[in-house]
Amino acid sequence: MIAPAIAGRFFIYFLDLPHQFTLGGLTFQTFHVVMALCVLLSVSLIWMGGTLSLIVTDSLQGILFYPTLALIVGFIFWKFSWSNDIIPVMMDRVKGESFLNPYDIENLRDFNLFMLGVMVFTTVLHRASWIGGGSSCAARSPHEQKIAGLFGAWRGSLNVIFQILVAVVVIVLLNGTKFAGEAKAIRDGISVKAATELIRNDDLRNKVISDVRSMPRIPHVQGVDRPLSQSENLDTVYLDTVHKSLLQGKAPGNAPAENALFQQFRSIFHQMSMAISMRHLMPPGMMGVFCLLMILAMVSTDDGCLFSSAMTITQDVILPFLKKPLTPHQHIWLLRGVSLAIGILFLIGSSFLAQLDYINMFYVIMTMMWLGGCGPVMIFGLYSRFGTSAGAFTSLLSGMLLSIGGIFTQRNWADVVYPFLARMGWTESLGRFLELASRPLHPYVVWKMDPVKCPVNSYEMFAAIMLITLTLYVAVSKLTCREPFNMDRMLHRGIYNLDGENKSRENWSLRSVWRKLIGITPEYTKVDKGIAWAFFIYSFIYKFLLIFVAVVIWNQIFPWPAAWWGDYFLVTLLVIPGIVAIITAFWMTIGGIIDLRQMFRDLKARIINDLDNGMVSGHDSLADKQELEAAEKAQQDARGNKA
DSSP: OOHHHHHHHHHHHHTTOOSEEEETTEEEEHHHHHHHHHHHHHHHHHHHHTHHHHHHHHHHHHHHHHHHHHHHHHHHHHHOOIIIIIHHHHHOBOTTOOSSOTTSOTTOSSSSHHHHHHHHHHHHHTTTTTTTSTTTTOSSSHHHHHHHHHHHHHHHHHTHHHHHHHHHHHHHHHHOGGGHHHHHHHHHHHHHHHHHHHOOOHHHHHHHHHHHHTSOOOOOOTTTSOOBOSSSSHHHHHHHHHHHHHHTTOOGGGOHHHHHHHHHHHHHHHHTHHHHHHHHHSOHHHHHHHHHHHHHHHHHHHHHHHHHHHHHIIIIIIGGGOSSOOOHHHHHHHHHHHHHHHHHHHHHHHHHOOOOSOHHHHHHHHHHHHHHHHHHHHHHHHHOSSOOHHHHHHHHHHHHHHHHHHHHHHHTIIIIIHHHHHHHTOHHHHHHHHHHHHGGGTTTOOOOOOSSSOSSOHHHHHHHHHHHHHHHHHHHHHHHOOSOOOHHHHTTOGGGOOSOOOOOOOOOOTTTHHHHHHTOOTTOOHHHHHHHHHHHIIIIIIIIIIIIIHHHHHHHHSOOOHHHHHHHHIIIIIIHHHHHHHHHHHHHHHHHHHHHHHHHHHHHHOOOOTTOSSOEETTEEHHHHHHHHHHHHHHHHHHHHHO
8 A cells, every 4th residue: 555655755756846736727746646647557557457467567577677777787886886985885884783794783773683583484474475466376377386486586586686786875875975965965855855745834844944954064984983873874963953943942752743743754764865866876868767667666566466455355355245156247347446446545545654664664564464464374274284264364363453553553653652651651661661571682672762763663563463373373273173174175186186287295205305395396397497406506505505604604713804795795796696687687588578479379279267267166166166067977977878
């Protein structure tokens, strides 16, 4: 739901659009218009062809991504020197908050080793949690879906080049000594734009803008001045100035409305630093290339979210209540209507949801309504014999309720929750409890009472909710399981195999352990095996064993200086992935065009079954049930003829 808001605000700040405009004597908010255009583009693609449109647009986005990425990366390396511009800025950090040395990050508050641990745990628990999202179930067979997953993981592992470079460039541009003039213009631009958007009082808005513009350029020389930190950096002066102007003489503990407004300002200030920094950095031609890349990324994300939601509501909420199956024509129009309704809901939600934290944190806490409780359902519901509906509902509902409570707490901390605690006289006692509860996880988890921001961040809430729902799912399922579930029937194995694929169960052995870990099954061709082994060698042997485990052992014996880590990240995050990306660009482009043509040929020759609409009767889809009944009838006829 927040995706249109993020996209709309990005394009307004990146393209320097006014916050409102007049047309035909009427005044329109640019934010709402841009959001509507973003949603309209995604809904239009869904209406045109559903899953097929998503496959085509995602394929084109993938084909165009690498050449566009190459242009942007080349421009960045032409503009910045890794050793002279980037490394000095990245090394200019206080002890415990390094941007380079992973052994020196114990004082980082939000993005630290605890967050990394939660992400690793989430990767395992939620491996299947987005099944059904957009075109993720569009393969012709489970085997092709596995291969598509390999390609997706391969491509996703290379996206880090773009993410790392853009993040580093923004940090260098805002903090580098030689870019002080540009940094002043960027911070002024963000502050003025954010104040114009958020502050309704004309006098207060003008005062904030005046105070910001009157600030002198902040001199900072790497290696000479005091290193920067999370609490004291070149942004701090701007944020403190704005907060002081908003308070208008009030004490921070007695200004809930002003604190809430400042929290929004601070979030937008951090969020939009990338958009405005890239606008100041890039010449017009490169701006167009970067804007194209953002549009492609937005479309491939938004239409997938919209269509996934539309499919879920249509297939799992509406169709089960219908007395008889819909015709294909009716089914398509129902999906279109639900897609449009969800698009409107996304617009309304994006208009009213206030973002009060980093995008990553906000994304985590919003998706927590689903991810908080769905992981155990997807893992044990698909791959265990004891999972029950009671355990699933317990996990999902408890995860949703806890997540909604966390969202309310974060969303209304400054203007509702903290003032309530202060009125009840609970701030000191609760603050002591939070510090005591977080002490075993110091220094990575530190909970301190704050009148502006909730002490518990999104990842910490996420971790607690996942552990609670996992425990509840297993406990309730064990208590309510009457008999083991028929896994062969669900997985179409043995007598339930209807499509002719080899789905026999394989036993573990020393000879098969590596093949099973990589995921190779009898359906794999030689090309498929080559792809699987290549990805395994790159991701496990190279990325895990060589550049992670070996480096950890080396640093236990001889700790690296910070400069070595700069060279390490240049090679492992940019040079090697860059070479792989060049190879992948040709591979994905040629293969993508060939496979798109093959897809249209296959679609032209397909046999349509109107019952294959996703509806389930008993434990079988309508299409499978028809095939089972036909197979049983054939067996009966054969026995009758034999008799």
